[in-house]
Amino acid sequence: MNPDRHARTMLPIPDLPAPGLTTYDAKNPDTAFPPIEPLVPPEGAPNVLIVLIDDVGFGASSAFGGPCEMPAAERLAANGLKYNRFHTTALCAPTRQAMLTGRNHHSVGMGSITETATSAPGNSSLRPNTKAPLATTLKLNGYSTAQFGKCHEVPVWQSSPMGPFDAWPSAGGGFETFYGFIGGENNQWEPALYNGTTPVEPPATAEEGYHLTEDLADHAISWVRTQKALMPDKPFFMYFAPGATHAPHHVPTEWADKYAGRFAGGWDAQRENTFARQKELGVIPADAELTPRHDEIPGWDDMPDELKPVLERQMEVYAGFLEHTDFHVGRVLDAIEDLGALDNTLVYYIIGDNGASAEGTVNGAFNEMANFNGMAALETPEFMVSKMSELGTPSSYNHYAVGWAWAMNSPLQWTKQVASHWGGTRNGTIVHWPNGVEEKGGLRTQFTHCIDVAPTILEAAGLPEPTMVNGVQQSPMEGTSMLYSFNEPDTPERHDLQYFEMFGNRGIYYKGWSAVTKHRTPWVMTGGALAAFDDDVWELYDGSVDFSQARDLSAEQPERLHELQRLWLIEAVKYNVLPIDDRGAERLNPDLAGRPTLIHGTLQMLYAGMGRLSENSVVSIKNKSFSVTAEIEVPEGGADGVIIAQGGRFGGWSVFLSGGAAKFVYNVLGIQSFATEARSQVPAGTHQVRMEFAYDGGGLAKGGDVALYYDGEEVGTGRVGATQAMIFSADETTDIGYESGTSVSPDYTAHSSRFTGKIHWVKIDTGDDDHEHLIDPDERLRVAMARQ
Known part of the structure; x- marks a missing residue:
């Protein structure tokens, strides 16, 4: 059966057996059946690679006149096309869902981020099944599909290890392979990773040279080599979306050092330098104007002199991070070229899912969790100076200052989140397809949008939009194919109406x-x-x-x-x-928002082996009294290891056994640590270990008294001087019987954290102590918006 006899508008393509003679004996010479034909797209359909970088402004990349060197992007542009009026939605999850479906972000329920979803259709974070993703369409037409990197499109109540997995890339998203992380950001040195829907640990440590972007590139290269080795005639669709260059800005020091001294002039001067370079390259019109700095953005000369070296280093780290990312994108491109497949690969290199991020405060941050918890005052200029050499390293969770974000959007107004102005939505984009694009090094100025990517790919592959997918009638795509502009530079734009x-x-x-x-x-x-x-x-x-x-x-x-x-x-x-x-x-x-939640009530039971639980999956213990009780079994000779841990190096708490004795550590932002240790070891046998925290009350982030018990008998007391009011981490999780990611306490590492006894159960109980009303509504919103 030749699937091209069908219009391919109904997916999966129905299996229609051909009528004919059926013989009784297979040895009968009249026995004949048509050969089984693998499902493939129409002849000539290209491979497809979408590279989507995170939080990069129009004026950051060297390909578009910026100070951050991106040789792989420049190489593609020299043999392809630059689009200087390509637009996103101003925020990551909405851009990604819109791009992957060919529909506007509110049409697919992603009006903002998943953490602020409501029951309104445009903000529910639920993609309607009438709007199937591009990957599903391509897979059901015979493409091999894979995603590597960030996925922030999973509704928060579906992001636990129990799913449901309808919105996960490899379950409901159409990707046969997924390796990456779920959420808005991740620690580049010690990420929380998934292989499909299974939590996995990084293959190496930061000390051994591990970095997430390199790991993602390694997996992408391995996958594409395997795909072409085993299915050379079948095209692939690869979506490569590293978490870079979203905060935290993590990069090997040598990459940041390449930019030493390059930003001494500050962000006002850098913006002017970029503007001049953009005109020199021709990526903006000769009559374009450099928009002025708004009053809300501080000038470089207004910044404290003692802070300026730190501010310079923030930008050096970011620039190194972006170049490092481009280097690993280049490795993926090289692998495809080595396979002889690059000429017939339609590559979209989209340099940013929104404008540069202004979420790092006017001074930038060493640990952005301090700002998220309303404790940015802890990061004084003196503190920042003392931590300058650590920016970008595993001991930091850093973000650059607002002024750098503004400079990286040159010559446009505003930044990420500001969907009104081009600084929030205009992202330099490169299209490379030697078999389909005649001009090398061309510039395209037609208005385009991220919802145009999906219809372009379908037209390039000779595939129709499906009218039916898995039995559900589909609504039309809302984007406009860009294919007309590939070889017709002067053709009037076809996407001439777009809301933001x-x-x-x-x-x-x-x-x-x-x-x-x-x-x-x-x-x-x-x-x-x-x-x-x-x-x-x-x-x-x-x-x-x-x-x-x-x-x-x-x-x-x-x-x-x-x-x-x-x-x-x-x-x-x-x-x-x-x-x-x-x-x-x-x-x-x-x-109030009308979305489901996993957590109900004030008590939660957890069991050994449970892990990778996001903060949305665990009862909140912030700004209140709480207790943790665990029934454990200790072998002769004692036990060690984590009973329960939430968060990590940059904020969190842990109950564990050290030298056989119970210990509770509360880590405030990696800046302060408070420990309470039992006076004796837990005896052999089955026992209940209990930690009680009595919150002082009277406001947010207060301290409290700690007591430890074995089988109801008090064995230790201590004091926590301060707590975190809003969030422990955007990527660290809660684990039972071990700790993944970074460790709350230096008493153990992730590799040595596994409990050596047996855990029957762990109970978190906040009783009737609920001070949630103390949290200012604006504070809650600020934290949620800063995490995407």
Whole structure:
């Protein structure tokens, strides 16, 4: 059966046995059946590689005039096409879900991030089954499919080891292979990894030279070599999405050192240097203007002199991180080229899933968890100076300052999260396909958007959009194929209408014009009331002569502005943007937001071997009294190891046995550590070990008294001076009987943490002590938004 006889609009393609003679004896000479034909796409369908880098502004990459060297990107661009008006959604999870489905982010339920999902269709974080992902379509048409890296599209209540796995890449996402992490960010040195849906540990330690990006590239190379060795005639679809260069900015020191002294002039000067280089390269028009720095962004000259060396180092580390990432992308490209497959591989190299991130505060951060917990004051200039040499290393969890994010978006206004202005949504993109693109080193200026990627790939492969997938009728893709622009540089743009919205920041593009309004500043998460939506101030720009949105024409052309505002509202209704939602506490409380939650009540039972439990999967013990009771079995000679641990090196707590005695350690941001140890060892046999923490109360992040018990008898007391109010970690988890990732206490490592006795059960109980009302709603929102 030749599947090309079918229109391929119904997936899976129905199996239709051919009628014919059926003989009684297979030896009968009239016995004949058509040969079994493997399912393959139409002849000539290319391999596909999408590379999506994280948190990179338009003006960061050397390919688009920036200071961060990206030779692999430059090499692709020299033999392919640059798109200088390609757009994302201003945030990671929405961009990814939109790109992978060919639909607008609210259409697929990803109006913001999964952590702030509501029951509204546009913000539920649930992709409707009427909008199947591209990977599913390609797989059901005969492609081999694989994803390596970041997946932040799993609803938070489905992200535990029990799933359900419908939204995970290798279960419901259409990828036959997945190796990477679930969530918004990860420690590059000690990540929480999954192989498919199975938690796995990194193959080496940071001390042994491990880095996540290199590991992802190794897996991608191994997979593509195996695919071409075993299925040389079958095309592949690979999605390579490293967590780089999202914070924490982790990179081997030698890569950061390559940029020593390069940023001594500060971010104002760097922005001007980039602007000049962009014009020299021709990636922006000769008449483009450099937009001014807004008052909310501090000038370089206004920063404390003693902090400037630290600020320089932050940018050196980031630049090294981006070049390091590009190097490993280059390794993947080299592997495909060595296989003789690069000429017929359609490569999308999308340099950023949104604009550069301004979530690192005006001073940057050594441990961004300090800011997330409202404790940024701990990171004084003196502290930052003392930690400067550690930036980027395994002992840091660092992010650069707001000013660098602004500079990396040159020449555009604003940053990540600001969907109204191009600084949040315009990302340099490269397309490389020697068999399909005639011009080498060309520039394309048509307006394009991440929802255009999926329809482009389908058209390049000669495949129709499916009308039915797994028995469910499909809605049409909302993007526009970019294939027309590959070899027709002067053809008018076909994607000429596009709305934008993120946390109330919103805009509309229509036939060259854009009307925009900024509702919220990314790094200002607390204090002050937001304006009513109808009171937001709108701006108007003519993109045909104003590349960077530098000249606001709203006062000169109010009627055109009003027309575009109405058009935004029409598009918002069409794609489930309404109601616009800038709420704080309501969106972070699952009951009020209307999303499911795994945790109910004040008590939770856990069992040996459970692990990789996100904070959404464990009852919260923050800002309250709580107890941990474990029934354990200790062999003759005693036991050691972790009973339960939550968080890691950059904040968390652990109950464990050390030298046979119970110990409780509370680690505040890796800056302060408080330990309580029992006076005696746990005897051999079955016993209950209990830790009680009596919270002081009276506000957030207070301390408390600690008591340890064996079978109800007090064996130790201690004191915790302070606690973390909001979050322990964006990537570290809770484990029973061991600790994955980094360790809360230096008394053990992840490799030596496994409990040497037997754990029957562990119970966390907060009783009726609930101080959750003490947490300011704005604080909750700030933490959630900063984690994507």
